[in-house]
Amino acid sequence: TTIGREKRENYAFQPETADEFKEAVMGGMPSAPTYYPELKKVNKAGAGPITQLPAGEELDPGTVAARQAEGAMIVDAREKGEVAKGYIPGSVFAGADNNMTTWMGWLAPYEGDIVLIVDGREEYEQARLMLQRIGLDRVAGYLIGVEGWKQSGRELDTIGEVTVEQVSEVVGTPGAPIILDVRSDSEYEEGHIPGAKHHYAGEITQGDMPNLPKDADIVVVCGSGYRSMVASTLMKDAGFQKLASMVGGMEAWNEAKEEVTA
Numbered sequence: 001t002t003i004g005r006e007k008r009e010n011y012a013f014q015p016e017t018a019d020e021f022k023e024a025v026m027g028g029m030p031s032a033p034t035y036y037p038e039l040k041k042v043n044k045a046g047a048g049p050i051t052q053l054p055a056g057e058e059l060d061p062g063t064v065a066a067r068q069a070e071g072a073m074i075v076d077a078r079e080k081g082e083v084a085k086g087y088i089p090g091s092v093f094a095g096a097d098n099n100m101t102t103w104m105g106w107l108a109p110y111e112g113d114i115v116l117i118v119d120g121r122e123e124y125e126q127a128r129l130m131l132q133r134i135g136l137d138r139v140a141g142y143l144i145g146v147e148g149w150k151q152s153g154r155e156l157d158t159i160g161e162v163t164v165e166q167v168s169e170v171v172g173t174p175g176a177p178i179i180l181d182v183r184s185d186s187e188y189e190e191g192h193i194p195g196a197k198h199h200y201a202g203e204i205t206q207g208d209m210p211n212l213p214k215d216a217d218i219v220v221v222c223g224s225g226y227r228s229m230v231a232s233t234l235m236k237d238a239g240f241q242k243l244a245s246m247v248g249g250m251e252a253w254n255e256a257k258e259e260v261t262a
Contacts, residue, residue, distance in 0.1 A: 012025060031200075033106045034107075034108040035105035035106075035108040035135065038108060039135055042135045056128060056139050056141045058121070058142060058143070059115065060143075060148070061143065061149045061152040064143050064149070067140060071112050071113075073109045073115070074088050074090060074114075074117065075127075076088070077096040077116050077118050079095060083159070083233070084229065087156060087158070087233065088157070089237070090237050092230065092233045093230050096123055096127040100127065103201075103226075103227070104130075105134050110135065110138075114140065115141055115143065117145070119144065157236060159232045159233065160242075161246075162244045163247055163248075164248060171194060171195065177218060177242075178212060178217065179197065180210060180220050181199075182220060182228060182231045183198075183200070185198075185200065187223065187250075191254075192262075193250075193259075193261075194259055194261045201227040201230055204230075209240075210235075214238075214241060216242065217244075218242060218244070219245075223251060224250075224251050225245060225246065228246060232244075
């Protein structure tokens with residue numbers, strides 16, 4: 001390229017005022033996760049060696065319950081479908097894949113301990129490493145699955161799951177569930193299920209819950225089903241009673257060539 005070409009064609013060179021430039025560059029950008037300021041501090045001061053961090057140990061259900069009562073955040077890092085079938089009440093879903101650091105970064109529990117629910121030690125090591133990469137070092141240990149929790153006489157909570165076909169059949173009909181789209185503003189504006197309400201999942205992680213009846217039937221929708229499960233576990237803990245996550249999210253909705261509105 002050349003300087004002349006960039007001045008003519010680059011969108012960032014077109015604004016003539018500072019305010020116009022700010023809008024051009026920042027307009028539509030999603031809010032930064034809450035861990036960004038914390039990582040700035042860590043980057044400035046320097047982080048301690050990973051080898052000096054506690055390895056964490058396998059915990060029994062009673063210890064997990066005690067840690068939760070003391071304020072530890074229980075993070076269910078299993079596959080979202082398994083979490084929907086049964087998870088520890090008050091825990092939050094954050095599956096151990098590429099999305100984990102983003103959504104744990106929104107929750108950013110830097111001042112307290114974390115206990116992970118995983119399928120095994122290998123999955124624990126993977127999840128713990130992901131958390132360490134954003135400075136979440138206070139991982140107290142892990143519980144393998146939730147069967148032991150159930151067998152100890154403790155209750156499990158559930159999140160419903162519905163298919164694209166099930167949602168499509170009821171959209172716009174009397175008494176249909178509320179569709180809650182928890183994607184970013186720009187994603188929602190590009191195209192959403194007709195009649196869907198919108199409330200960004202990042203805001204839900206900060207305790208800003210959607211202004212909806214807590215006893216209403218609500219189907220939570222995101223891009224793939226990950227964010228909808230994050231949001232659903234948090235909303236369930238906040239008192240919303242009848243929640244379901246749409247399997248596959250808007251990716252599945254669009255693949256089925258269902259109607260969208262912008």
